[in-house]
Amino acid sequence: xxxxxxxxxxxxxxxxxxxxxxxxxxxxxxxxxxxxxxxxxxxxxxxxxxxxxxxxxxxxxxxxxxxxxxxxxxxxxxxxxxxxxxxxxxxxxxxxxxxxxxxxxxxxxxxxxxxxx
Amino acid sequence: xxxxxxxxxxxxxxxxxxxxxxxxxxxxxxxxxxxxxxxxxxxxxxxxxxxxxxxxxxxxxxxxxxxxxxxxxxxxxxxxxxxxxxxxxxxxxxxxxxxxxxxxxxxxxxxxxxxxxxxxxxxxxxxxxxxxxxxxxxxxxxxxxxxxxxxxxxxxxxxxxxxxxxxxxxxxxxxxxxxxxxxxxxxxxxxxxxxxxxxxxxxxxx
Numbered sequence: 001x002x003x004x005x006x007x008x009x010x011x012x013x014x015x016x017x018x019x020x021x022x023x024x025x026x027x028x029x030x031x032x033x034x035x036x037x038x039x040x041x042x043x044x045x046x047x048x049x050x051x052x053x054x055x056x057x058x059x060x061x062x063x064x065x066x067x068x069x070x071x072x073x074x075x076x077x078x079x080x081x082x083x084x085x086x087x088x089x090x091x092x093x094x095x096x097x098x099x100x101x102x103x104x105x106x107x108x109x110x111x112x113x114x115x116x117x
Numbered sequence: 118x119x120x121x122x123x124x125x126x127x128x129x130x131x132x133x134x135x136x137x138x139x140x141x142x143x144x145x146x147x148x149x150x151x152x153x154x155x156x157x158x159x160x161x162x163x164x165x166x167x168x169x170x171x172x173x174x175x176x177x178x179x180x181x182x183x184x185x186x187x188x189x190x191x192x193x194x195x196x197x198x199x200x201x202x203x204x205x206x207x208x209x210x211x212x213x214x215x216x217x218x219x220x221x222x223x224x225x226x227x228x229x230x231x232x233x234x235x236x237x238x239x240x241x242x243x244x245x246x247x248x249x250x251x252x253x254x255x256x257x258x259x260x261x262x263x264x265x266x267x268x269x270x271x272x273x274x275x276x277x278x279x280x281x282x283x284x285x286x287x288x289x290x291x292x293x294x295x296x297x298x299x300x301x302x303x304x305x306x307x308x309x310x311x312x313x314x315x316x317x318x319x320x321x322x323x
Contacts, residue, residue: 014202015206016203016206019199019202019203019206020199022199022202023195023198023199023202026195026198027195030191030192030195030310030313033314033318034184034188034191034318037184037318037321037322038184038188044322047322048319048322051314051318051319052314052315052319054314055310055311055314055315058310059307059310059311062198062303062306062307062310063307066198066202066303066306067300067303067304067307074144074145074148077145078145078148081148081149081152082152084152085152085155085156088156088159089155089156089159092156092159092160092163093159093162093163093166095163096163096164096166096167097163097166097167100167
């Protein structure tokens with residue numbers, strides 16, 4: 001009953017248009033990486049860079065269109081928490097890879113051929 | 118009434134909860150939970166990244182990953198995101214039947230996603246690519262199965278919400294719960310973007 005009167009338009013929930021825009025964008029941003037990898041149109045290096053770029057864009061599209069993160073929702077606290085988490089996620093992943101890669105290269109050669117190279 | 122109540126009433130009482138929009142602090146709190154869940158996935162992604170070439174003589178990603186199955190699963194999860202979006206739109210328009218219909222569609226798509234993932238795991242284990250085979254496969258199963266478990270619990274939550282909607286309708290508490298589930302569902306889709314890009318696509322390229 002009170003939905004129509006005090007619906008805070010556009011703060012926490014999107015319109016049909018927001019959802020459809022997000023959906024169409026993410027279909028393209030999903031299909032192109034799969035197509036690139038499955039057909040092997042470009043060389044491996046370029047493909048790898050391209051699909052990572054597509055993934056980052058798609059994550060941002062989902063965040064804006066589906067999760068409705070913006071500067072107004074919850075007085076900006078969702079956005080702040082999101083950015084903070086993004087920084088931590090980047091530090092955890094890139095830091096782990098960096099440290100473990102150098103540990104691996106500085107180790108004595110293993111007896112077998114396996115092991116992190 | 119405010120003036121004549123001065124003398125004989127207690128100084129302070131609450132007639133009803135402050136009328137915020139449904140949710141209020143709950144939505145922000147649930148968002149913080151999702152961010153901490155993102156950190157769990159970050160550690161699992163980091164583990165997978167470190168161990169992703171530790172095959173221990175076992176199969177490599179190129180030999181075992183079936184991209185058509187992954188593409189199918191990605192499509193299912195993506196469509197389930199937009200159907201949940203339609204459920205939220207129906208909820209804000211106050212349409213109970215529409216909300217229930219789109220929630221059922223979303224739940225079925227989620228179940229299909231889990232089914233396809235279990236089929237994929239079954240095939241891998243049948244081929245001898247078990248979690249015990251190599252560090253790469255341990256990390257792979259841990260990361261992807263954690264996401265699959267999240268989706269499974271999302272489906273359980275969704276079924277509970279369908280029962281509640283059937284009994285109580287679209288009252289503000291149910292709207293708040295559906296909004297939280299919406300964030301949870303879309304968050305899992307975001308995690309899946311990382312999984313299909315960094316695990317499957319980059320794994321096959323390797």
